[in-house]
Amino acid sequence: MTDIDTSPIPERKRGSGVKMVYDLLRDEILDLVLLPGSPIDEVQLAERFKMSRTPIREALVRLAGEGLIDTLPNRSTMVANIDFLNMHTFFDALVLMYRVTTKLAAQYHRPEDLKVIRAHQAEFAAAVQAQDALAMIATNAAFHSAIAEAGRNAYFTGLFNRLLDEGRRMLRLYYQSYDDRLPQRFVEEHDDIIAVIANRDVEEADRLAKLHAEQIVHQIQKLFAREDRLDVAL
Amino acid sequence: MTDIDTSPIPERKRGSGVKMVYDLLRDEILDLVLLPGSPIDEVQLAERFKMSRTPIREALVRLAGEGLIDTLPNRSTMVANIDFLNMHTFFDALVLMYRVTTKLAAQYHRPEDLKVIRAHQAEFAAAVQAQDALAMIATNAAFHSAIAEAGRNAYFTGLFNRLLDEGRRMLRLYYQSYDDRLPQRFVEEHDDIIAVIANRDVEEADRLAKLHAEQIVHQIQKLFAREDRLDVAL
DNA sequence: TGTATATTATTTGTCGACAAGAATTTTATC
DNA sequence: GATAAAATTCTTGTCGACAAATAATATACA
Structure with missing residues (x-):
């Protein structure tokens, strides 16, 4: 049988997904491509990177651990604001x-x-x-x-x-x-x-x-x- | 119909799972109940806390972010060793x-x-x-x-x-x-x-x-x- | 028309299942 | 009996789906 479509999508390797999302989001946050306070949509990211929400969420948890994003439980998650007061x-x-x-x-x-x-x-x-x-x-x-x-x-x-x-x-x-x-x-x-x-x-x-x-x-x-x-x- | 077993398990609230696992594992690591280098099994933890692996994994990702556990990609995850050399x-x-x-x-x-x-x-x-x-x-x-x-x-x-x-x-x-x-x-x-x-x-x-x-x-x-x-x- | 309640929609947290890698065991070959 | 290859088991990473919590919208009532 002849394979016609040889998977045009880059075919990521297992485990590389989270790192890719993490690195890219991190850069976009630090470069202010994503402005402080702007909302982050898991579903949107999942579509953008063509993967399920699970690895996206893991990347977000990591970013939250570094204080780059803020997560309101059961509610929205957004790019961390800059604390001008302190x-x-x-x-x-x-x-x-x-x-x-x-x-x-x-x-x-x-x-x-x-x-x-x-x-x-x-x-x-x-x-x-x-x-x-x-x-x-x-x-x-x-x-x-x-x-x-x-x-x-x-x-x-x-x-x-x-x-x-x-x-x-x-x-x-x-x-x-x-x-x-x-x-x-x-x-x-x-x-x-x-x-x-x-x-x-x-x-x-x-x-x-x-x-x-x-x-x-x-x-x-x-x-x-x-x-x-x-x-x-x- | 008569309900015989009215869920004897505490019936955790949504979102409290990860925090519970995180806190408990953290304590056990700091109190050396879990010794440095000892392996951490996701499935075992999932059974122990009677929840799926997803919230367990989130707690582990957080702990990894704080350096309390080390994760080898695609392989085991274990309690972080104490670095006596440095x-x-x-x-x-x-x-x-x-x-x-x-x-x-x-x-x-x-x-x-x-x-x-x-x-x-x-x-x-x-x-x-x-x-x-x-x-x-x-x-x-x-x-x-x-x-x-x-x-x-x-x-x-x-x-x-x-x-x-x-x-x-x-x-x-x-x-x-x-x-x-x-x-x-x-x-x-x-x-x-x-x-x-x-x-x-x-x-x-x-x-x-x-x-x-x-x-x-x-x-x-x-x-x-x-x-x-x-x-x-x- | 303005407020309170009910309904719907959206989004997040959790689940069970499956597949890819790695570790382990079994089998084959010398 | 020792080594290499194959098969199996085990663990992890990812997925799609569902349910709870919240937000948004519509409806009822004054």
Whole structure:
């Protein structure tokens, strides 16, 4: 017998479904393709990915575990809102994690870590050069995440990556309307940080990381202050 | 027609199933009723709780998200092992979280927080008095968790609670064979910490928390050292 | 016309069944 | 008797269907 239709659908492998949905939804949430507060429909997703609701639900449970979506029992589930009221707790945590991960990187990094870090820094510099705000956000996060990895503390990298994700979401929210650009200064600060890590200067790593983090926090706060004024005007 | 069997099973409410399984498995893992590395059978759990595998699986996905169980795709799932090799990363994170949460508690606590904290301290003191090692572990964790709550930073409390859970698991592992007792000294240190929090003395809170944390870490390390010697003897 | 109740529709949580992978056992071959 | 291949058992991942909970709509009544 002759097979006419050899299954035009990609024919996913068993178990790959959840990961695919998880990764894609995660990206769409962090890239603000799915805006905070927007509803998530299981059935719709099931149709879109051509699979049953079961793997979709598993992906959603995972995302809920990371705080990226909120689930009201027996009711709707939606993209997690950004908590502007407790923003300062976010900043506190971010600054501390910048400091501790950079310190640990200075202590525990291996030669190959520096290569990865420098590569991310090159991408960040390129993004700044090109004045591509969205790329800046992404590459900056990747740069600091790589530093944290070099510190080799899974507890810290876990929290830090979560904070970087949340920060990415917040920044995108504002860079969508304002095509402001992060200053060249950040590129230089990154270079300095790489240098002290390479020198294994833990004290100086802490100091620079603190300065850099506060610099970034300040930048974000300025952004929000401007937006606040706009909100009042509306 | 006469109904003979009027459903003797509690008749759970819709949606309560997953939470029940999640909570119970979580407790059993943290209390070492389920030992690290022991396999988890979905079908068995489904029979035990008299429900289908679907809600069981959801609970397992959540536990996996918190790192309490490990899942090999298409293969078995088991209680997460304790990572003795990277123990120092655990201690680093624990000490830092002790410090930062205590500091924030000194800054941001409200009067009612102190009541809760003092209540937990009373329970801890009672456990020490009764030389109930297991109770000490639990009440000590609750005490510090309450302090962290008073600091009102969800990012920190999230990581800290996770660390406390992991610590509870490690300690139980050893207090099962050794009925050693944490010294009375910890009770006094707790009292001192409560005092500086009440005084809103942030600097001193940091200092005491650091000392206390290092004290506890030292205690745990002593325990492990003793056990290590035993392992060699086997 | 506005409010309360009943009806319908939508969506979520749970179930039993089935199929794909992996582990285990059995059979075949040297 | 040891190794390789085949068959079987077992466990997991996925599916379609159904029922409970909620939301939306229609109806009744003042």
